[in-house]
Amino acid sequence: MDKKPFGLLLASLLTMAALMLSPVRNLEQGAGLDLLYTLRGVRPPPAEVVIITLDSGSARALGQSERPERWPRHLHARLVEGLAARGARVIGFDILFERAREADTDRALATALQRAGNVVLMEGVTREGVPGPDGKVVAHVDRITRPLPLLADAAWASGPFLMPKTPDGVIEFWGFVPSIGDHPSLPMLMAQLMTAGSPAAISPAPDIRRRPLNLYGPLGTLNTIPYARALELIADPVAGEAAFRGKAVLVGFSEFNQSRQADIFHTPYSTADGLDLSGVELCGTALANLLDGSGLRRPGELDQLLAVLAWCAALTLLWQRARTGIAVGLSLALGAAWVIAAAWSFGALNLWLPVILPGIIAPLLSGALGLGLHLRANRRRERMLEKALELGLSRQGSEKLATLLAGHAEGRSVQGVCLCSDIEAYTSLSERMNPATTRETLNRYFSVFIPVIEAHGGHVMDIVGDSAMCLWLIDKHPADACRQARAAALELHQRLNEAPLDDDTALPTRFGLHLGPVFLGDVGSAGHRELRVVGDVVNTASRIQGANKPLGTRILASAEICRATGEAPGAGQARPLGRFLLAGKQSKLDLYEIRPRAIPVDAAQLFETARGELVSAPGSARERLTEVLTWCPGDGPTRFYLQRVINRLAGENLPDRDDCIVLDTK
Template sequence: MFRLTNRYLLILASVAITLLVGLSPLTELESGPGIRFLYAMRGMRTPPSDVLIVSLDSRAASALGLPRRITEWSRANHAALVDGLAASGAAAIGFDVLFERARDPVGDAAFARALRRAGTVVLAEAVSRQKIVDSAGREVASIEHRTLPLSLFGEAAHGTAPFILPKSDEGVFEYWTHLPGAGNRPSMPLALAKLLPEDARSGVQALRAAPVSHRLALNLYGPLGRIPTLSYDQALKVLEDPLEARRRFAGKAIIVGLSEPNQSLQADAYRTPYSGPDGVDVSGVELCATALANLLDASYLRRPGPIVELAGLLAWSVVLMLAWLCLAPRMAMFATLLALGGYALGAVSAFGSAHLWLPVVLPLVIIPGVVVGLGLGAHYRRVRIRQADLERAMEHGLSRQAFERLEGVLGGMSAGRTVFAVCMCSDIEGYTTISEALSPKATRDVLNRYLEMFIPRIEASGGYVADIVGDSVMSVWLADASPSGARDGALRATLELDACMNGDKHEPGALPTRFGLHFGQVFLGEVGSDKRREIRAVGDIVNTASRVQTANKLFGTWILASEGALPEHRSDIARFAGRFVLKGKRQSLALYQLSSNPAALVCAPEFEHGLAAFVSGDFDTAVSFFERVLASRPEDGICAYYLGLSRQLVRSGAGPEWDGSVVLSSK
C-alpha cells in the first residue's frame, strides 16, 4: 500500500498527463476512430419517413436519354418535377444544385414559373473562401463569397440557402446550421425544416436558443441510400399516377441532388464512417437529407462542451487510478478492464438512445494506457522498495515473517508510524562479568546463542525485536488493532523467556535475564541518516520500559510490568509491588511483579497490611509487618526492599507531601 503522499503524486501525475492529452491534437481522434467505433457498435438506424431524396444520377440520365453531365439537362425537366411534387402535396422541396448560369431560355422560364407556383422550393447557394496572406505567405484573414442562383430562379424560389460541410482528415461529421460568412443565413436543412408543419420539426425548436454560426454533428443513418431515394426518372414516373404520387410525396420534404452509387462517377460525395470498402462515399444530398432528418426527429448528435469533456476525462483518470492505489496489480487490471467495459457500454448506449457523442478513444485507450503504465511503474517501484526494506530489516534482525507483519501495520518501513504498543526491555544479569571472562569472539558466540533462543519467542507471540544494544533487547507488540492481543502476546513471550532463562531448567544458551514492560504510544520505523538507518522504537515508553526493567535490581525480581502492560483480569499472574516515581519522571507508576513460577508471587496477608501502613505513613507498623513476612519468606525481595526503606523513613520521616509513592533515584 502506498503512503498518502505517493498516492497524491500518482493521482496528480495521471491528472497532469490527462490534461496534456485533453489539450493536445489527440482529441481529434474522436472524430476518426472514435466516431467510427460508435457507429460500428450502434449499427444503422431507421430514418424518419418525412424526408425523401430524388437523385440526379447516371441511371436517370440513361433512362431519360439525357446527357450524363447533369448541368446539361434542360431545366424544363426540373419544372415538370417541381409542378408534380407541388401538386402531390410535397411540403418542402430543396435543390442541392447550383443554378448559377442561364441555359435554354424556354426551359429556364418554365423552371422559374414552376418555382413561383410551388412557393416551397429552396435553392442551393455556394460559399467560397478566399485567403488573405501577408508578405511571408501567412494567412492573416479571409473573405467568404456567396454564389447565388440565377436571379430569375432566386427571385421565384421561396429562398436560397447554403449547405456547408467542414472537411477534416477523417472526412465529414458536422455541418453549419448558420454560416457567419454568409450573413448568418440558415443552412438548407434548417430552411427546409421551417417549411414543414410545426409538429414535424421538434428538433428545430431546440435550435432557436442556439447561437448563430453553430455547428451540429450529423447523426448518420447508414451508408449511401439509407434514406429513401428515388432516381430522377423514377420520380417522374410516379408523378404520372396522381394517387400514387400523393401517397409517396404528400407532406414530405423532397431534396433533389447528385447521388451516384457508381464510385467512378461520384462527384459530390464525402467520406464518412459509412463509406464502403469499395470506395463508395455518401453523397452531399444524402448528408443534407440526413441533417434535415436529424432536425425533424431531434436526433442530431450532442457533444459535451470542451470544458465538460476535459473535466470528465480528468475525473475518469482519477477513477481508474484509484483501482491501482487500492488493489493488487492483477485485481487492479481486472477492475480497469471492468471499468472500461462499463464505460464502453455506457458510451454506446448514450450514442444510440440519447444521441450523445461521448469520447471513447481517449477514455478507453489513451488514458487507461497512461494509468496502467503509472500503476505498473509504481508497483514495480514499490516492489523494489519492499525488497530493499526486507534486506534492511533482515540486516537488523527481523525475519521475513516478522517483516511482512510489520509492513502490513506500518505501510512501509521507511515511513514508520506512531502506534500504541507494549514495549519490553530485557537485560542480561551479570553480562559485564561474563564478557570480562571471555574473549570478544567467545562473547559474541554466547550472545548469538542467547538471541537464537530469545528472538523466535518474541516473533512467535506477534512481537518484533526493535533494537539490540549489547545485551539489552527492546521488543514491541503493536496494539492498534488489538490491545488485548498485544498484551497477551507480550505476557506470553515474557513468561516463556523467564522460564527459559531464569527457571530451574538451564537450557543451552540461556542467561539470567531481567524484563520490564510498559504500554503507550511509540514511533516505530527507520531512524538514522542517509548513510545509515535502523528500525527503531522511539518514544517515552521505551525509556520507561528500560527504567521498569532496572527496578528489578532493587527488588531482586526478574519481571516488572506497569499496570497498562498487563492483560485484564490477570491478578493470578501478577503481584502488586507498589507505586513508584521512576528516575526522570514526575508521575508515579503502579508496578507489578510477574513470574513464570507461581510460588514467587505468593503474597502473605501481612505484606498487604504492611504495604497499606507504608502508604499511609505508619512506618513503625509497616516495619512490624514486613519483619514477620521475611521471617517466613526470607527470599521475598520486594518485602526486604520495603523493610529497609521503612526503617529509613522511621528515622528520617516522610515529609508533608508523602502520598505513598516511592521515588527511585537510579536508572
C-alpha cells in the same frame, strides 16, 4: 507529503495536458469517432425524411444524360408538382440552379415552385483570396452564389449547405453560416418550414455554432428513392400519398456505384472499397438531426480537458495505492469501462465524449509511469531489505520495517506499540546453569516466543539476554496494533506462564505494553550498526514491565493501550490498578492489568472501593482488601495494596503521593 508520488501525479497530468493541447487530440474526431460509431452501429433514421436521388439507374430509365445537371428542368417541375400534390410538407433541392437553361423549362420549374410554396433551393458558397500589396493572399472572403433569379423568386427560400472538412472527413455542418451574414443553411430552412406552427418549431434566430453530425449509417440508410421511381409514385395517388405526405423531401445527386460517385465525402461510414456518403445524404442527415433532436452534443474544450485530467489523476493515484498486478488489472478494466460508458452515452444520449485519450492513452500513460514507480520502489525495497538483513532481522520480520525505511537512510519516526518482556528470576536460573545450557534454554524459549509475536503482526526488534523488545507499527488507527499486541501477550502468557511443569520451553515471563512515537533506524558506529527502535515509549514499556514484580502481575499495559482499543475501564480483560509514578520517570501513568480471565465482579468492586479509600480510610480499605483475598487468594495487586495499607497504618514513611503510588525500584 512524499515527493515521489506527487511527482508521478504531476508528470502524468502535465503529459496528458500536453497531449490534449497537441494535434494528438484530433484522434478523437478520427479514430475515436470511428470507434464510437462501430460500437453503436446503425440507428434507425426518422421516417419523415425522404431522399430522391438523381442516379445512373434513373438516367437510363428516363433516357437522360448520366450527368444529372444536364437533365431538363421540366422533369424537376413535374416532380415538384407531383410531390406537392401528394402532400409533401417541404421540398429541398441539393442542386444549384445557377444558370438559365431553355426558357420554357425554366418557366415551368418556376411555376411549379411558386404553386408548391414550400420549396427550398440550394445556394453555393465560394471562397476567394484577398491579395495584399505584394500580391500575397492576406485574407479570404466567402461569396454566395444564388439560384437563377427567376427560380429564387419563385422558391420559398434558398440556403447553402456547408460542412467544414478535416483530415478525417466531415463531422459537422453549419446551421447558420457566419461568413455570409449568419445566413441559414438549406437543412435549417427545411427544418424551420417542416416544424412551423408546431410545439417543436425550430427558432429562426441565428445560432452560429458548428453542429456535429450524428450519422445514421452508411449510404442509403436514410429512406432513399431513385428519381425514376419517385415519378412513378407521384403518378399513383395512393402510393404517392403513402410515400410523401407530411414528409421532408430532399432531391440531389447520389450513387451507389463507387466508380460513378460525385459530390461525396469521407465519413466514419465510408467503406473499405471507397464508397463514401453523398452530399445529399449528409444534408438529409443534418435535416433529420434537426427534426428528431438527435444532433451530437459535445462538452466544451475546457470541460473535456478537466474531465480527462481528473480521470488521469485517478488512474495515477490507483498506481500509487495498489500493487502492480492489481493496478494493471484495474487500469485495463477502468479504461474499458470508460470506453463502454462513452459508447453508451454516444448511442443513448447523443453525447460525444472523448474516448481515445481517457479510455486508451490515459491507462497506458498512467501504467507506464506507475510501472516505473513500482520498479523503483521494488529496487529500493530490496536494498532496504538487504540492509535490514545485514542489521540482524529475519527476512519475514523485516520486510515491512524495510519498506517503512525506504527513502529514509538515517531512519524515521513512526507510531508504534512496544511490548517489553522479561523472564522471572532469570539471574538465579542462569547461575545454576553453565553458559551452553543457558544458551540452549534461551533458544528453546525464543523458538516459542518469536513466532507468536510475528504471527500477531509484531516485530522482535531487540533481544538482550532474557529480555525482548517488540514493535507493532501503527498504520492509521492504533486500535488494530493494540489488539494484536495484547493478543500476543495473552498467548505468550498462556504458553509460558500457564504451561505444564514438564514443558522445558516455558519460562515464567512478565510483559509491559505502551504506545506512542518511536524512532526506527540503525544505531551504532561505522563498524557495527543494528536496526533498533528507540524513544521514551521504549523506556516506558520497560518500566511498565518492571512494575509487574512489585504488583504481582504478569501483563501490564498503559491506559493509552486500553483507550486505543475502545474499552471502558474495568471492561473485559483490562483491570485498572491505579495511577503510578514509575522509577526514573517524571510523568504519571495509569496502569491496567491484562488478564486472560476477569476476577469475580464482587471482588472487582471491593478492590476498586478499597483503592479509593487508601488515603482517606485506610482501615476500611484493609478490611475490603482482606475480603478480596478470600475471593482471589493469589491476586497480586490486592496483596500489593494490602501491604501498602498495613505500612501506612503502621506509620511508615511511604514515598506515595495523594494522587499516585510511587514505585522507586526498577
